[in-house]
Amino acid sequence: FTPSTYVLTTLDTQVSFNNNSVGASDYVWDFGDNSPTSTVDSPNHLYPSEEEGAYQVMLIATSSFGCADTAYSYIQVNEELLFYVPNTFTPDGNNFNQTFQPVFTSGYDPFDFTMLIFNRWGELIFESHDASVGWDGTYGSNGQIGIVQDGTYTWKIEFKTSLNDERKMIVGHVNVIR
Numbered sequence: 001f002t003p004s005t006y007v008l009t010t011l012d013t014q015v016s017f018n019n020n021s022v023g024a025s026d027y028v029w030d031f032g033d034n035s036p037t038s039t040v041d042s043p044n045h046l047y048p049s050e051e052e053g054a055y056q057v058m059l060i061a062t063s064s065f066g067c068a069d070t071a072y073s074y075i076q077v078n079e080e081l082l083f084y085v086p087n088t089f090t091p092d093g094n095n096f097n098q099t100f101q102p103v104f105t106s107g108y109d110p111f112d113f114t115m116l117i118f119n120r121w122g123e124l125i126f127e128s129h130d131a132s133v134g135w136d137g138t139y140g141s142n143g144q145i146g147i148v149q150d151g152t153y154t155w156k157i158e159f160k161t162s163l164n165d166e167r168k169m170i171v172g173h174v175n176v177i178r
Contacts, residue, residue, distance in 0.1 A: 001042075001059050001071055009080040010106065013047040017057070024061035024069075032056040032075070052079040052163075078163050081107030085157070088175040091137035091147075100174050101134025102157060108168075112160035117153055117174075125153075137176050150176050 004016040019027060019042040029038040031045045032055035038045070047055060055075045062068040082105035089100040102115070110131055117126035117135050125139035125148065140146050153176060158169045 001057075001073065003057070003073060003075060006073070006075060008047060008075065008077045010049045010052060010077060011080045011082075013049045013077055014044060015047065015075055016042070016044045017059075018042050019059065019061075021059070021061040021069075023063050025064045026062040028060040028062075030058040030060075032058070047075065047077050049077075052077050079107045081161055081163070081168075083108065085155075085170070085172055087173065088177060089137070090177050092178045099134030099136050100155075100176075101128075102131060104131050104159075107162055109160040109162050109165075114158045116156045118156070119148070119153060120151070122154075131159075137178075148176055150178055152176075 001020055002018045004018075008015065017029070021027070027039055027041060029040070029043055029045075031038070031047070033047055035045070055077070057073045057075055059071045060068055061071070083102055085102045086100065090097045091099070100117075104110075108131075113129060113131045115126075115128045115131070115135075116124055119125050119139075126135045128135070137148050138145050139148055152173050154171065155174055156169065156171045158167065160167055
C-alpha cells in the first residue's frame, strides 16, 4: 500500500491509503493511533491533530484461500509553527490591550525565546526571554522607569522551532497608542 503522503502537519492530518494488494479479498488496517481497525479496501484516515508523532500503519491482506500477508509503513505528524504578532497596542490603563507580545500557538521552543524592543534611535528599551511576558510601553530599570511616547517602535523576536531546532529571527514594528 502507499499513503497519499508520509509527512503531515497538525493542521491537516488526513491520509488516503491506496491498497496495491493482488489476490486478496479481505483487509485489516491498523493505523497505529489506537483508533478502531478498518476493513475498507483503500481507506482514508484522520490522525489526531493535538500532538505530533510517528504512527506505524499495518495492512493485513488475506486471500480467499486464507493466505495472509502483512505490510507496514510509517506516517509522521509534525507540529506546525503558528504565531501571530500584533502591530498596535494601547497601554492606557483600561485593562484592554495593555501589553505587546507575540501569540505563539504551536511549533516553537518556549525555553529558547528572546524579544527585543528598540526606540527610533536603535536603543534597546525592553528585553524578554519569556513569550508570556509582554512589553507594557515603559523603559528603564533600577527604579528609573519612564513611559514611552506614542509612536512606532521596532521589535526583533528570535526563537527556535520545536520541529528541527531551526533558529528563526523575525523583525517588525509596533505602534503605541494611548
